[in-house]
Structure formats: C-alpha cells, structure tokens
Amino acid sequence: MTTTKGVLFDFSGTLLRIESTESWLRAALTASGTAMDEDGIARSAAALERAGALPGGSSPVEVPAELAGLWEVRDCEARHHRALYTGLARQVPLPDPELYDALYDRSRAAEAWQPYPDAVEVLAELHRRGIRIGVLSNIGWDLRPVLRAHGLDRYVDVCVLSYEHGIQKPDRRLFALGCRELGLDPAAVLMVGDDRTADGAATALGCSFLPVDHLPVDRRPDGLRPVLDLVG
Incomplete structure (x- = not known):
C-alpha cells in the first residue's frame, strides 16, 4: 500500500x-x-x-x-x-x-470567505508532518490573496487553478498537473473536495479521494479532520 x-x-x-x-x-x-x-x-x-x-x-x-x-x-x-x-x-x-x-x-x-473551523489546524498538522500540500481549484480568479489573508498560505506548497491552465476538473490533466507540482506520483496523493464528480475524478489518475460536505462553516466544524487519519 x-x-x-x-x-x-x-x-x-x-x-x-x-x-x-x-x-x-x-x-x-x-x-x-x-x-x-x-x-x-x-x-x-x-x-x-x-x-x-x-x-x-x-x-x-x-x-x-x-x-x-x-x-x-x-x-x-x-x-x-x-x-x-x-x-x-x-x-x-x-x-x-x-x-x-x-x-x-x-x-x-x-x-467574503470564511475558513472552515478545522482548516488551519489540519493544514498546520499536515505541514508539521512534512506532507506536501496543494490547493487545486476550478476557479476564474487568483485565490492566493484569500489564502494569505486567512493565514492558510503558509502551509500551502502549490496552487493549481483551472483558469491559469485552461482546463477544469474533472479533466484528469489538472490532477496530473497538481501531482507534478507536488513532485509526487498520483498514488501518493489524496484529493479532498466537496464535489464527488469533479473532485472524485482524481481517482481515475490513481489518487485517493476523500469527500467532504459543502455546508455552512457553523455546520461543519470537523469535516477535514479525517484527512489526518488517512495521512501518515
């Protein structure tokens, strides 16, 4: 495994x-x-x-x-x-x-954006463990300033944004690019996302996938914490 x-x-x-x-x-x-x-x-x-x-x-x-x-x-x-x-x-x-x-x-x-309650904690712990971290998003603008404003950017190694590459999920080429940016084989990468079709398509490349629910932040206090159980 x-x-x-x-x-x-x-x-x-x-x-x-x-x-x-x-x-x-x-x-x-x-x-x-x-x-x-x-x-x-x-x-x-x-x-x-x-x-x-x-x-x-x-x-x-x-x-x-x-x-x-x-x-x-x-x-x-x-x-x-x-x-x-x-x-x-x-x-x-x-x-x-x-x-x-x-x-x-x-x-x-x-x-206009609010991090989920466990986002900083989970990213910080992954970073502490030496896990490579990326944000891979279907989006039409640069989200990096939002990550920076909320203190998340310090834990993120790469951002792969659809509009910068002219391709969007579920196109496997975007996931392949994300894995290359992380410097990892897809089999060593976990994709986490709220869209089981778009984000879940990472499995076609060989990544594993963890779905989360797209809920208001006060209704999803710990949806990201299972990531820590899946990553050594």
Whole structure:
C-alpha cells in the first residue's frame, strides 16, 4: 500500500466557504453606495440565489440559454468566469447597473470567505508532518490573496487553478498537473473536495479521494479532520 505523501485540497466548499447571498449583496450595496430597503434586499438576495449568481454558492435553478456555453467553460478563463457570473446576476433587476460588477468583485474579496473551523489546524498538522500540500481549484480568479489573508498560505506548497491552465476538473490533466507540482506520483496523493464528480475524478489518475460536505462553516466544524487519519 502506497503511503500518502501529499494532499490536494479543493478551495470553495472544502477549505473555505463563501458568505451568504444576502451578506454578499449587502456588502456590494455598501461598496457602491447604493440604498435598498430591507424587503428589497431580501427579495433580490433570494432571486440572486435562484439565479446561481454567487460564485461558490448555489448552482442556478436554470442556466439561461444565452449563458449555457459559458457555464460549461466558466472556470477555464478569467473572462469566461466574470462574464458568466455577472450575466447570471443580471437576470435579477437591481437599482444600479454598477452593482453587477460590485457583486463580482465582492465574491473575490477575502472578507467574503470564511475558513472552515478545522482548516488551519489540519493544514498546520499536515505541514508539521512534512506532507506536501496543494490547493487545486476550478476557479476564474487568483485565490492566493484569500489564502494569505486567512493565514492558510503558509502551509500551502502549490496552487493549481483551472483558469491559469485552461482546463477544469474533472479533466484528469489538472490532477496530473497538481501531482507534478507536488513532485509526487498520483498514488501518493489524496484529493479532498466537496464535489464527488469533479473532485472524485482524481481517482481515475490513481489518487485517493476523500469527500467532504459543502455546508455552512457553523455546520461543519470537523469535516477535514479525517484527512489526518488517512495521512501518515
């Protein structure tokens, strides 16, 4: 049996969780200096949730036909990611057109993300054990500043981000790249993620896989700790 010498973590829903849609909207309103009454905020937040406009949040109830192509390749290029998510947000009428870009910008801010309660503890312990650590994410922007702001970057050896390579999970080439960046054979690497299809595809390359649940941070206090039992 091959000893696990490296761990690749997904980002959103695995190490950190995006804020609620209502919190996201309120922050964008504040940033743009736009006023809305409480009922309007609640209605718009619910509509944005249904539209799937918050990156890292819920998927759209229905992807508009004109955005279907972008949805499939959203994490392959930064411009695709922005175009898709601002396009989804524009399905919801808001009082100021500048809000759509303000919402997208907020979704990339460190303040919009909260680490899961055990994230720092688990990464620190893996680092202490000499385990190689990577973040491998389907994403359309640079998450490194978010890791840095929350004190996680000091434990991460590599970041493999889909938009920087033009390929996205479940494409096995992204996992292969992650293993190469770690300097390890796939059989020595554990992939941890909340998407059993996208993240679980690492097993096709020979990695092992640990699923976690994409829950609010207060409902998943120790979902990452099983990693420590699987890694020597």
